[in-house]
């Protein structure tokens with residue numbers, strides 16, 4: 382290597398953003414405790430840690446959303462002041478964990494939101510469309526800029542957010558769990574975009590609970606635990622186990638599948654059909670059985686769950702629980718018949734953000750806790766405390782507003798709610814999405830224990846390892862149909878993927 386090359390490499394790796402001594406507390410929580418963090422030009426830094434470790438808080442600080450109690454953030458030597466427009470000016474673009482597009486606005490409008498190119502105060506629609514189209518072409522060339530964002534799948538919405546971030550010509554792109562609603566090909570596409578941005582000198586910060594992704598894309602890893610910096614290392618010095626040890630501070634056990642007795646049919650779905658969504662779907666799940674539902678994003682798995690649970694209507698066919706047909710499009714009847722659903726889009730569909738953790742846990746139980754119309758406060762408290770402990774939900778108290786919990790802990794609250802109710806059939810839609818490695822293995826154990834207790838479980842998951850380790854049988858969906866029903870012995874990553882894409 383010549384001297385010039387050495388200098389240029391050193392120059393490339395200079396820190397662009399430096400966060401020094403960052404401390405931030407919320408009522409009852411020290412979210413960040415004297416954390417140092419930096420990102421370098423042309424590098425991908427993965428920010429890792431268990432649920433509630435402080436990742437999103439650090440990101441919100443770099444995005445100018447929160448002011449640190451102590452500490453300072455600079456970008457190329459310029460101090461960041463705590464407001465989003467300052468972050469934007471110094472070149473930090475952020476895709477937040479709970480960001481949403483404006484559903485009624487077009488893709489192009491969402492990309493250009495707040496930064497419409499104006500001339501003499503006029504909104505130049507054509508220029509706006511051109512810029513949006515350029516950003517979109519890099520990330521999601523299959524999307525039409527004039528489609529309303531609300532009509533897009535959650536995977537496509539995420540791509541639009543990424544297009545919005547890159548259209549700003551930012552120096553630092555921060556992504557808080559960007560891959561959670563993407564299918565494998567979409568993740569590939571995102572990572573190609575990331576590689577491309579990186580090669581052009583952009584710094585990228587990325588949070589993911591999937592270590593495979595981290596090892597694919599990251600150059601450096603920074604680990605937080607309980608608000609404290611554990612360390613920053615080049616990825617070349619790490620392996621899977623080392624990262625987990627840094628994150629968790631202990632070994633994580635692999636889940637061991639037990640043999641369970643299988644009982645009577647709990648769920649029987651017959652010829653369920655909904656035009657353009659579900660086509661002639663029939664299958665059964667027995668007591669004590671864990672049936673996996675694999676497929677790509679958009680294959681109709683969540684739509685099937687919504688139809689069984691009565692949130693969505695269907696045109697023909699039937700759903701029976703324990704031999705008794707439940708009426709279509711009637712979630713209350715489904716709940717009474719013993720169906721529980723942990724939906725994929727927790728924040729929008731499942732949690733009441735302004736209510737406490739306790740109320741969110743006991744929400745589905747109100748008819749059982751109340752006697753003669755009175756709500757037994759003591760009983761509600763006891764159930765909430767038990768479930769919060771069982772799932773190790775990290776919250777200052779059961780009275781804390783659920784919207785202030787970290788993403789993964791909100792997810793645990795939704796799970797806790799359904800566990801509290803002990804349904805006959807539990808449908809879990811991507812239950813470990815956004816959940817850290819330690820909690821993932823706890824949730825796997827929990828699913829097994831529920832099945833051992835006789836619950837019928839339908840596990841929708843895009844994570845093949847999760848499907849392969851936990852389930853007794855795998856159904857594969859593609860384009861609204863069941864393309865395969867695979868007994869455990871035949872369910873391999875290859876067969877599942879082939880039926881998911883071409884079966």
Ligand SMILES: Nc1ncnc2c1ncn2[C@@H]1O[C@H](COP(=O)(O)OP(=O)(O)OP(=O)(O)O)[C@@H](O)[C@H]1O
Pocket residue numbers: 407408410411412430431432433434435436437438439478775776785786787788789790815817
């Ligand atoms: N606005 C807020 N008000 C009160 N507490 C908060 C607020 N935001 C975050 N916290 C708390 O700060 C801690 C860190 O949360 P943060 O969202 O940064 O975690 P995280 O590492 O992103 O976790 P996850 O992987 O679950 O997304 C948590 O205990 C959380 O409950």
Ligand SMILES: [Mg+2]
Pocket residue numbers: 436437438478557787788789
């Ligand atoms: Mg987070």
